[in-house]
Amino acid sequence: MLNQVSVFAENTKGALRKMTSVLADANINIYTMLANDSAEFGIIRLIVTDPELAVAKLQEAGYQCHADKVVAVEMGDTPGCLDKILDNLRQANISIDYLYISYNRQAGTPVAVFKTREMETETFLRGKGYTLLDTF
Incomplete structure (x- = not known):
């Protein structure tokens, strides 16, 4: 099974860019990404080069996220x-x-x-x- 990172994020202008900047700054490559929205929040699902580091860096930046199989x-x-x-x-x-x-x-x-x-x-x-x- 693969580890996927699921991120709960606000549905606001620039929110995806802010999240991808955290990953880019940590030198984490995104292999695949799916962003689902709702009125105020969305779930972004990512498969990345280093899911454990991605979760740590995103949580450090204030995101609610976790790894899924x-x-x-x-x-x-x-x-x-x-x-x-x-x-x-x-x-x-x-x-x-x-x-x-x-x-x-x-x-x-x-x-x-x-x-x-x-x-x-x-x-x-x-x-x-x-x-x-x-x-x-």
């Missing part, structure tokens, strides 16, 4: 790849809390990143022949 599975780059993964998970009765698509820079393939509370998900997907990422 997420599953990252390589997808093929053809129509229906994500659907097949999701169908396999459905058949195994594995629930997904959220999902987003990223990109594996080394392999040049899309990656489905998702959060689940089902601990057997990695074993199940590997058994189905999927490649899972431990790093980006």
Whole structure:
């Protein structure tokens, strides 16, 4: 499983830039980022080079954040790849809390990143022949 940093941040002008500056100043590279908003606050999900340092630096800067474990599975780059993964998970009765698509820079393939509370998900997907990422 990958470590993902989840940050609770105000939905204000310049808020993302302020957060990315903290990471840039700590020499932390962002591999993937998803920002969800609401009226006043949002959750920013990041996969970075050093999640533990990112959490420490962001908390030091006043952010509420924590590290989560997420599953990252390589997808093929053809129509229906994500659907097949999701169908396999459905058949195994594995629930997904959220999902987003990223990109594996080394392999040049899309990656489905998702959060689940089902601990057997990695074993199940590997058994189905999927490649899972431990790093980006």
